[in-house]
Amino acid sequence: xxxxxxxxxxxxxxxxxxxxxxxxxxxxxxxxxxxxxxxxxxxxxxxxxxxxxxxxxxxxxxxxxxxxxxxxxxxxxxxxxxxxxxxxxxxxxxxxxxxxxxxxxxxxxxxxxxxxxxxxxxxxxxxxxxxxxxxxxxxxxxxxxxxxxxxxxxxxxxxxxxxxxxxxxxxxxxxxxxxxxxxxxxxxxxxxxxxxxxxxxxxxxxxxxxxxxxxxxxxxxxxxxxxxxxxxxxxxxxxxxxxxxxxxxx
Ligand SMILES: [Zn+2]
Numbered sequence: 001x002x003x004x005x006x007x008x009x010x011x012x013x014x015x016x017x018x019x020x021x022x023x024x025x026x027x028x029x030x031x032x033x034x035x036x037x038x039x040x041x042x043x044x045x046x047x048x049x050x051x052x053x054x055x056x057x058x059x060x061x062x063x064x065x066x067x068x069x070x071x072x073x074x075x076x077x078x079x080x081x082x083x084x085x086x087x088x089x090x091x092x093x094x095x096x097x098x099x100x101x102x103x104x105x106x107x108x109x110x111x112x113x114x115x116x117x118x119x120x121x122x123x124x125x126x127x128x129x130x131x132x133x134x135x136x137x138x139x140x141x142x143x144x145x146x147x148x149x150x151x152x153x154x155x156x157x158x159x160x161x162x163x164x165x166x167x168x169x170x171x172x173x174x175x176x177x178x179x180x181x182x183x184x185x186x187x188x189x190x191x192x193x194x195x196x197x198x199x200x201x202x203x204x205x206x207x208x209x210x211x212x213x214x215x216x217x218x219x220x221x222x223x224x225x226x227x228x229x230x231x232x233x234x235x236x237x238x239x240x241x242x243x244x245x246x247x248x249x250x
Contacts, residue, residue, distance in 0.1 A: 037237025
């Protein structure tokens with residue numbers, strides 16, 4: 001596989017937070033899911049998904065069994081996890097345990113890695129427009145703080161997502177989103193109402209005191225050879241982000 005984007009924070013010797021953003025390249029899935037599909041709920045061959053997750057986990061020096069993956073529900077619920085496995089109905093996974101990889105999946109929504117490596121707390125987050133309306137990013141900060149993080153030390157890294165120019169929404173959706181995050185208001189390239197998911201998330205993070213916000217500006221919808229897009233292809237795979245805290249690796 002190939003890494004789309006990576007992050008490393010190592011403010012304390014021997015304790016670091018690492019994250020890996022994937023795209024659709026470099027995996028073993030075929031057809032609509034070609035090739036690095038990380039989702040097992042979209043109709044792909046489970047063995048191919050497992051192999052793809054294993055490749056991504058190994059990039060972090062971990063095994064597939066050490067991956068905790070959320071089944072996102074487009075809400076603001078979080079779960080604190082201590083090991084690998086599936087966690088249903090949450091969009092935020094948090095841990096303070098080393099050597100557990102948290103996985104968030106997306107294909108137009110935003111996958112996000114968050115870390116306070118000084119406190120030793122990391123999170124993986126999924127947010128689309130519903131997440132912005134629900135305040136998922138704010139809830140993620142709160143869940144990390146509850147686990148010992150400090151907002152001023154949190155780094156948030158936002159992955160590729162559908163851009164505002166491509167993301168037409170109804171007036172009702174726009175109203176819901178902008179009530180929670182005015183900065184998400186946008187228009188498409190044809191001038192119709194749109195949502196800028198990453199702008200909304202960034203606004204909510206800044207409002208919570210998070211200032212180190214990194215954004216992959218790529219648009220999933222516009223990059224068919226690089227990125228999965230649900231709105232473009234409907235039957236398709238998911239890219240994502242894996243984040244892990246690692247202790248004692250020198
Ligand atoms: Zn776009």
